[in-house]
Amino acid sequence: MLDERKLAVLRAIVEDYVSTNEPVGSKALAERHNLKVSPATVRNDMAALEEEGYITQPHTSAGRVPTDKGYRLFVDRLSQVKPLSGAERRAIETFLAGAVDLDDVVTRTVRLLAQLTRQVAVVQYPTLTRSTVRHVELVPLSDRRVMLVLITNTGRVEQRVVELPEVVEDARIAHLRAVLNSCLDGCGLSSVPDLVADLPERLPLEDRPVVATVLSVLLETLVERHDEKIVFAGAANLAGADFTTGLRDVLEALEEQVVLMRLLGETTSDTPSALTVRIGAENPYLRGTSIVATGYGSGDNQLARLGVLGPTRMDYPVTMGAVRAVARYVSQILAAS
Amino acid sequence: MLDERKLAVLRAIVEDYVSTNEPVGSKALAERHNLKVSPATVRNDMAALEEEGYITQPHTSAGRVPTDKGYRLFVDRLSQVKPLSGAERRAIETFLAGAVDLDDVVTRTVRLLAQLTRQVAVVQYPTLTRSTVRHVELVPLSDRRVMLVLITNTGRVEQRVVELPEVVEDARIAHLRAVLNSCLDGCGLSSVPDLVADLPERLPLEDRPVVATVLSVLLETLVERHDEKIVFAGAANLAGADFTTGLRDVLEALEEQVVLMRLLGETTSDTPSALTVRIGAENPYLRGTSIVATGYGSGDNQLARLGVLGPTRMDYPVTMGAVRAVARYVSQILAAS
DNA sequence: CTTGGCACTCGGGAACACAGAGTGCTAGAC
């Protein structure tokens, strides 16, 4: 049904449309891509492609524009991820290397990605799930309140104020801290609930209410912060682009953690570092945008996802190259720290 | 020069223009605000106001539009801050009361303010300067690295990884932690540099390189994070409004901490809780926008600033009311925790 | 299967007229 030449025509249409943002006609196409055939032939192929739903025309007597389905075919079969230039790679490396802590890594990553792609970049904070406990700290704030600080091996720090059910002197707090650390140090976060389950029973009766309170806050922290936090950058890049869906909707989605989460998608467990491309209506919300995302993380631990959001009409090869490269570098950085 | 009636006319122009977003003419004005005078008289007054530079007309035979100077006069002398409704106040209170930690307070505040004003809200994290040290924690990560965690009385947690110049066993770390805490606990952050200045000299010679390294990171943390972090919300509200300066510029400014900082302005030391209103060209960047901001913080400690950014054509009385109310409530919350 | 030719369609821009809103000015009324 779709021979070599028709695919070449589709590719040419996508490339031209992406770069010019104007419907592309048969004549211009035939000469710009030296296809060795006449415009009339190209028209026939276009008619076939349109029949199949890969392209469409905004109105009669305008050029053709790729449909979501057309972009999909282009991404899957007609394009190759474009690697970054050496200069770009070096720039990424030095820029990310300067980060001082996890917050800084994430902030730098998201800015970098936005700048590189000239679109909106989205980065999810490394998930706690596969991290391990590096240290648990209890800091007395007053005689009825302590601050619980949880430090993970990814450098993430979670903090919560705990209201105690009774007055507790510092020595007992210190003891509890020691117990918690000996119990949890180095353990995966996902195993924490199991590990602390029987903890109250192993302690003196009078300590149990306090321990129970602290543990409930600890567990709450693990659950709530699970993979909630997502940041974005490069919203200014939306200003130029025209979205089929309103600009307002896009901005609203960016500020909604939950929506962003769904847009970035789940890491498919089998090939977590693969690039995910969602085009137009394939997205849950924001049907008029495309998203290029991938998992990242140190080693074979996939910790979280990052990606780029832009108009359906985007330069997929370049964007995919940038996302893949940034994911690799930030994974390296995380592995090293 | 400007009698009562001329001021009334100016006020009417501002109010009408803000609500309709269209240049307002003499006729509509005379009837909508029952000024008891004819349109012709209003026209004379308008001519005078225009002569003085308070209003202008986009083109001949269009209505009048307030200038920056006109808004300024309106804000200073012709309007009163509009208090929130009881329902709104209760909503604020319950919404803010649910916050679990400082991050949460700030996030909730900025969203609340954006929703309340239907504009872009900007909130600066409470400054460290006037906070005091609640606890310093050193957590060994490996034999050459420790994590430094600084907890303040405002519930803020700062963390940094410290690369040590030599291998240090945990006992020495614990000792150093004890020294640091006994030295700094409860002290104002601004006095930390003085307090630790002679610390190395009071310790055994072999500890000095390690201590010096840790201290330098500590001081660095205090300086760099000084009042750097600012968050915003409600960017989606920009979608509708039309800015004289490009939307792109506004979005770019929002992502630049430094620019935001300058826009929010310094807290004037004498009356820190006063509302600051910067109109149009009075702003350092973004000449086409207005900013309503104020300091907030617990008790008489002004910790940071928050505010709203919007088009020059904004409803100042309502916006000012919302900013003031939110600042008060968040100050209360911070004081209580 | 490809190509050249040809008639057809439609969007976008230019030219134009027109209605409506608003102004400034002047002369008269209170």
Next chain:
DNA sequence: GTCTAGCACTCTGTGTTCCCGAGTGCCAAG
């Protein structure tokens, strides 16, 4: 002196018409 009424003038925005050009679909010939 101050306000009001009337009037001529000046704009912008909108709707209309017209035309050009790009692009298509189809058909017949190579």
